[in-house]
Amino acid sequence: MKFAYKYLLEKYKEIYTISSISSLLYWDMNTYMPSSALEHRTNQFNWLQQTIHKKWTSKKMISLINQSEKDSTLNNVEKRNVFLLKRAVEEKIALPIELVGQLAIQSNKTLEIWKIAKKKNNFSIVQADLKKLFELEVEKATLLSEVKGLSDPYEALVDIRDPGFTIEKLNNFFSETKRFLIPFVEKCTRAEKQPNKTFLTRFIPQQKQENVVNELVKFLEYDFQAGRVDEVEHPLTIACGPKDVRLTVKYKENEIMKALLAGSHECGHSLHAQQRNPEWIGQPVNGYTGPSFGESQSRILENHVTLSPEFWNYYYPKFKSQTGVFNDINQEEFYFAINTTQPGPSRIGSDELTYAIHIIIRFELEQALYAGKLEVADLPQEWNKKYEQYLGVKVESDTQGVMQDLHWYSQYWGYFYGYAMGDIIAAQLINRGLTRDLPEWHEKINTGKFTPIRQWLANNIHSKGVLYDGLDMVKEITGEPLTVRYFIHYLENKYSELYEL
Numbered sequence: 100m101k102f103a104y105k106y107l108l109e110k111y112k113e114i115y116t117i118s119s120i121s122s123l124l125y126w127d128m129n130t131y132m133p134s135s136a137l138e139h140r141t142n143q144f145n146w147l148q149q150t151i152h153k154k155w156t157s158k159k160m161i162s163l164i165n166q167s168e169k170d171s172t173l174n175n176v177e178k179r180n181v182f183l184l185k186r187a188v189e190e191k192i193a194l195p196i197e198l199v200g201q202l203a204i205q206s207n208k209t210l211e212i213w214k215i216a217k218k219k220n221n222f223s224i225v226q227a228d229l230k231k232l233f234e235l236e237v238e239k240a241t242l243l244s245e246v247k248g249l250s251d252p253y254e255a256l257v258d259i260r261d262p263g264f265t266i267e268k269l270n271n272f273f274s275e276t277k278r279f280l281i282p283f284v285e286k287c288t289r290a291e292k293q294p295n296k297t298f299l300t301r302f303i304p305q306q307k308q309e310n311v312v313n314e315l316v317k318f319l320e321y322d323f324q325a326g327r328v329d330e331v332e333h334p335l336t337i338a339c340g341p342k343d344v345r346l347t348v349k350y351k352e353n354e355i356m357k358a359l360l361a362g363s364h365e366c367g368h369s370l371h372a373q374q375r376n377p378e379w380i381g382q383p384v385n386g387y388t389g390p391s392f393g394e395s396q397s398r399i400l401e402n403h404v405t406l407s408p409e410f411w412n413y414y415y416p417k418f419k420s421q422t423g424v425f426n427d428i429n430q431e432e433f434y435f436a437i438n439t440t441q442p443g444p445s446r447i448g449s450d451e452l453t454y455a456i457h458i459i460i461r462f463e464l465e466q467a468l469y470a471g472k473l474e475v476a477d478l479p480q481e482w483n484k485k486y487e488q489y490l491g492v493k494v495e496s497d498t499q500g501v502m503q504d505l506h507w508y509s510q511y512w513g514y515f516y517g518y519a520m521g522d523i524i525a526a527q528l529i530n531r532g533l534t535r536d537l538p539e540w541h542e543k544i545n546t547g548k549f550t551p552i553r554q555w556l557a558n559n560i561h562s563k564g565v566l567y568d569g570l571d572m573v574k575e576i577t578g579e580p581l582t583v584r585y586f587i588h589y590l591e592n593k594y595s596e597l598y599e600l
Contacts, residue, residue, distance in 0.1 A: 103166035256513025367397030374561035394521025531577035
């Protein structure tokens, strides 16, 4: 009875295998690829993406999906696989294969030019190619919106990445978040109690920083037999296969905490991929829940674990020994310094309290671009304007500003919002999930035991893959719809205690 379904999964595994090859090439491009190889690499990506697209949209794939939908013998997981494949095929069919190829070529070209422009602090170097890429992305989003019956192309981008989310919902979440954050950040920065942060810029050789990051991700139980750690311009995690999940960070010899927190953040993504259900390998249900839920996993490890007082109770003596430059700094001073809020231009280097504001700025700029209210050429000016308005920060250069992130220079339009939603989701998962089921989890970290937390994440989140869409997953785990309430409560309590407000 399940002949069509089994053949359908075989067809999907072909796509999955080719996609993993593409991921491996993407990892190589970001780590060790020689610069002169770019032209051939873009040709490789073009061929791979067009081949994948042909397989997704083949008559055989569509026929097998239609047959499988009628199979009454499928269980719930199998039905979910068919549903996910059907949704993906409908979205793929909307895009001409020529457009898929053009996007692959232009995005990889723009990404490499961005690296040059960023180093030279010259947005004009990449502006023309960014405009071409954006126009292609608009074309893609417009076609998707027509298929989905949506009037707003930007809405279609959100829907394709995070089914269940809408522009209206995101704006509501962010309006409530912004109403709390902007005045609260100002309250903290004006508080009488302020930390000394100067010691955080002490020189630490890259080799020592690499050792620190490796030790941290070992504590977080990253599986080195199924991955590796390398350096890139912009930290990211790349899954090249079910047992090949590669973590990357960026090192600067006077910014140890950036490397450490990037390692923690990317380890959250890596565990999310490494701990998927082994029985579902090669099935759609074993995939990715979307940027919002995905980012919640990185932010749990980065903020709720690595920036917690319990973690530093355990780790600070080791950290001082590893780095050799903080022996004169007591733990209380160090903890306050790494958790202080200080509005600045960098998203990756931002503190936990201001982080969501960086994302809201990008989300608002994307909306304006897709609505035709903003041109690509005007991005630097509008970017700088919003930073001054929301954070009181004067952006000194485009390298610090509009060119700091790789997302717009690659195929990550309609993605940024997920970082802030990840913070909101993480707070609810911790408050209404982990704390409910494992109330002693803070004490576990205090004594250097991360295994119970990792196992909880594996059992309740990671092993469930895409069994549910993001918002449904939150409700399934926590018993209630997503709300900003827990995020605000968490930040208000933590920073009020730090600043003695």
